[in-house]
Amino acid sequence: MRIKYISLLYFLLFSFFGFSQDKCDYSIKLKLVNASDLTPIYGVVVKFIEIDKTYLSNQQGYLIIENACEPLAHLEIMSQFYKAKTIKVDLRKQSNLSIKLEELQQELAEVIVQNKLVPKQQVNQLNATQIESQFSGSLAKSLDEIPGVNSIEIGAGSSKPTIRGFSFNRVLVTENGMRHEGQQWGSDHGLEVDALSVEDVEVIKSASALAYGSDAIGGVIKLNTNKAPQDEGLTGSYKLFLRSINNTLTNNINLAYKNENWFAKFKGTLTDYGDYNLPTDTINYLSVNMPVENRRLKNTAGKERNIMFTGGFVSDKFNSALSISRNYFKAGFFPGAHGVPSVTRVVDDGDRRNIELPFQNSTHFKVTSQNTWIFKNANLKLNLSYQNNLRQEWSDFNTHYSSQEPPETNADLELEFDLNTYEINLEHNYYHSKKHNLTTGLQLQAQKNAIKGFNFLLPNYDRQMLGAFAIHSIELNKKLEIDYGVRLDIAQLNTEALFDQRLFNYLLFRNNSEEVAIENAQRSETINRDFNNFNFNLSSNYKLNNKLNFELNLGTNFRLPTAIELSSNGIHHGSFRHERGNPELNPEKGYIIDGSANFNNDQVNISFSPYLYYFTNYIYLNPSGIFSKLPHGGQINQYTESKALLTGFELYYKHQITKRFSSSISLEYLWNTQLRDETEGNFALPFSPPNNALIKLNYDIKDYKYLKDTNLSFITEIAAAQNRTAQNEEATPGYEIFGLNLASRLQLRNFTANVNLRVMNMFDTKYFNHTNFYRALEIPEMGRNIQLMLSIPF
16 A cells, blocks of 8 residues: 555656646747847847757847746847846746847957848948047048948048949948938048047948938948947047058047936047158159159148037937037148149148148038837837038139139139038838838938039039838748838939139130130039939848858849039049039939858858849940030040949958967959940949958967957958059059058056057058049059057046
């Protein structure tokens, strides 16, 4: 009998434990959000330690742990851009949990991330520390290490970005969610952005017309400058930047104060630099040999004065930030670039830092307001902005009109463009479920441009644009996600007619007939154009496993013709030619197919991204064969359109060879052509960067006393010869240059300083950059440059 009772007891115990082990119905829904602004975070890895299983947050920041047998869970949360943390969760008591992650400021990493507003595609993201480590005097130049991204340099202190060979109005720059509007059509016009005030950058290397509209054919560069600080109280940093190439001195200060939900920030930058060094003694422009005295390019000095104020409020239900900024830039032009080449104008004046005629200056004033309402399954964003971009180019009036009396006021003001832009963006994100997300948006913009100056290039104009889009994201299963969307754009552009009395008098003085003088002095006609366009996009992301995924993107793209393309008619010294618009141009339209294959494990990271663009009417400047009647005009270049094809790929490979030693290589291949009549010849598209490679060898040095996180990098930049050129564009030989980078963190008790020392063009090699602003003047790139970045947080 006793044995029966014991057997029954054992049976009941085993039945109980067996029943308990079969209870695997615990579940929890997690949401991963940014601690600063509570926006969802995609791609966060969450490891359930007890069962050794990992999960990944989706586009809305959600992930669900289902059918767990363990009631107590230790969750390890990891992300390359946020601080790792481990939390303990009782699954019996919690079914929903929001987890706030703080951004990682010291981590240097380049990853493929998910963009929240556009179909899934490759995005390179840089945080503030990376921008500092790669800073080269301007923001666009600091992005050169990203595969497929290059820059058009304008002297030593300014540059503009190119993505996959697209630049100017084919690459869109946004700041705090709003389009950055300046005179971006000019090759001598850099970005009026303070690079040292940027907190993070996302570079989208694909057509992004659905979410952003016109000008996003090549890609989008998204800048963020108004994030809420993470720490309570007063925090900040001081940065000192020095360059040997032109004696640059930059001082930057960032201050932030946070009190619970409220915050305020101040940012300011002062930069001064002198004429920059060249690895040559002479240059040749229009068959004239000009000396480069002391190997310094005369009148290329400049300065920047930037300031920004931000105030905001952050909570679980509502976020708001108001930013006011003013960026001022002034820099000289090499005197040989204006008028007839003259050796006497380039004689060294003994002052390396003065700025004489000719020069440019720009002031960009901007007010932006970002507002987000957060609901249970949705959020609503309302962004407002006002921008004023005042750009002036000054040169000696008598250089161009020696036979006439100069204007009574501002006699040497050659060109002035006063552009005012108002913009409203409304966006709604609805998370129907963990597998469905619908994003809809409405964008309105109004612009008005007014001109002054004794010369003419662009008329007064106004432009209005309205865009509406919808993007639906679907997670079909754990491996496959797709996005599809549509966009409608409506726009109107109006330009004013202008008769140039000064040019009329000049032409009569030069013995031209009255008929010829009237024809050429009518610089612009009244234009009233209406445009509309419809676009679609389909993209997919297939995750084969935790190490390998594939992306594919199909769609249409478009770009509205600009006022400069429709109605310009004058000498643009920024591009050294007479440019004339074409009022009959149609919106630029085309098709795109691109994709990527990405492999990543503990030792190797490989990304391969091919692309193909086809345009039914690509807009570009074409030599007309007609010589200009304007002073020093040369041949007239006329805006025209034709079919075009652009294709290529980017390859990135990184190998963690040992714990401390790694290597990486970035390759970019680009091929394009105009598809014109065979009798006219099919030339390449203008400003196409050559095929290029960037090779880096990195070694992490062991901490030594006060030096922490020390890293040494050897960098090799290789560019192939660019022999496929547009009409009247010079071929450029290839080059190979070498650099060195040493970065470390100095830690002395409570004092911290991040130090970055770079040597560029180590062997003072003479070479040419095909897309450089001064390439047409046969001016080589800058010589050896040693620069120091010192950052002190407090």
